[in-house]
Amino acid sequence: MSEHIRIGLVSISDRASEGTYEDQGIPALKDWLGRALTSPWSAETRLIPDERALIERTLVELVDRAGCNLVLTTGGTGPAVRDVTPEATLAIGDKEMPGFGEEMRRISLNFVPTAILSRQVAVIRGKCLIINLPGQPKSIRETLEGVRDADGSVRHVGIFAAVPYCIDLVGGPYVETDDAMIKAFRPKHAMRPKQA
Numbered sequence: 001m002s003e004h005i006r007i008g009l010v011s012i013s014d015r016a017s018e019g020t021y022e023d024q025g026i027p028a029l030k031d032w033l034g035r036a037l038t039s040p041w042s043a044e045t046r047l048i049p050d051e052r053a054l055i056e057r058t059l060v061e062l063v064d065r066a067g068c069n070l071v072l073t074t075g076g077t078g079p080a081v082r083d084v085t086p087e088a089t090l091a092i093g094d095k096e097m098p099g100f101g102e103e104m105r106r107i108s109l110n111f112v113p114t115a116i117l118s119r120q121v122a123v124i125r126g127k128c129l130i131i132n133l134p135g136q137p138k139s140i141r142e143t144l145e146g147v148r149d150a151d152g153s154v155r156h157v158g159i160f161a162a163v164p165y166c167i168d169l170v171g172g173p174y175v176e177t178d179d180a181m182i183k184a185f186r187p188k189h190a191m192r193p194k195q196a
C-alpha cells in the first residue's frame with residue numbers, strides 16, 4: 001500500500017522572488033513530480049531570495065511544522081557570493097547524505113562542463129530528506145531523471161531512483177514511481193506489491 005507524502009518545493013532565487021523574471025523552478029519541480037510519482041502527494045511551495053537565515057527558517061518550517069518527508073530546493077548552489085543554499089541546508093540537517101551531491105555532479109557533467117561549480121548537498125532532518133538541485137530549470141529533470149540515449153534507454157540513472165528507499169529508511173511514507181520515468185530501487189525485502 002502506498003501512502004500520501006507531503007513534499008516541500010523551494011525555489012531560491014533573488015531575481016525570481018523579486019519579479020525580475022518569472023519563477024520556473026517550482027513549475028518544473030511540480031511538472032516532473034506529477035509525471036514521476038504514482039502514489040499520492042501534495043506540494044508545499046516557497047519562492048524566496050538567496051538569504052541564508054530565511055532559507056534555514058523555510059526548511060525548518062517545512063519539515064517541523066508542515067510535515068514534509070521530502071524537500072527539493074532549486075537555486076543558490078553556485079560559487080557566487082549570494083549562493084548560500086548548501087550552507088543553509090547543512091546548518092539545519094542532522095546527517096549529511098553526500099552521495100546525492102556527488103551523483104548529481106556526475107550526471108550534470110553529461111550536460112555542462114560547469115556542473116562542477118554546483119555545490120549541492122543533501123541532508124536528513126528528522127524523517128525528511130532535503131536535496132539541493134541546481135538553479136537552471138532544465139537541470140531539475142536532468143538530475144532527478146538522469147541521462148537517456150537517443151533510443152530512450154537509460155544511460156546514467158537519475159538520483160530520484162534512490163529517494164523512495166531513503167525516505168523508507170528514515171520512517172517516511174512509502175512512495176511509488178512510474179518505472180518508465182524513473183525506476184525506484186528498493187531491496188527485495190523492502191518492496192510492497194505495486195498498486196494496480
Ligand SMILES: Nc1ncnc2c1ncn2[C@@H]1O[C@H](COP(=O)(O)OP(=O)(O)OP(=O)(O)O)[C@@H](O)[C@H]1O
Nearest residue numbers: 011013014015016022023024025075076078135136
Ligand atoms: N527560479 C528560477 N526561474 C527561472 N530561471 C532560473 C531560476 N533560478 C535560476 N534560474 C536560471 O538559472 C541560472 C543559474 O541559477 P542560480 O541559482 O545560480 O541563479 P543566480 O545567477 O544566482 O540568480 P538568481 O538568484 O537571481 O536567480 C540563473 O542565472 C537563471 O538564468
Ligand SMILES: Nc1nc2c(c(=O)[nH]1)N[C@H]1C(S)=C(S)[C@@H](COP(=O)(O)O)O[C@H]1N2
Nearest residue numbers: 075076077078108114118134135136139142
Ligand atoms: N544538470 C545540470 N546541472 C547544472 C547545470 C545545468 O544546466 N544542468 N548548470 C550548472 C551551472 S552553469 C552552475 S553555475 C551550477 C550552479 O548551480 P546554481 O544554478 O544553483 O547556482 O550548476 C550547474 N549544474
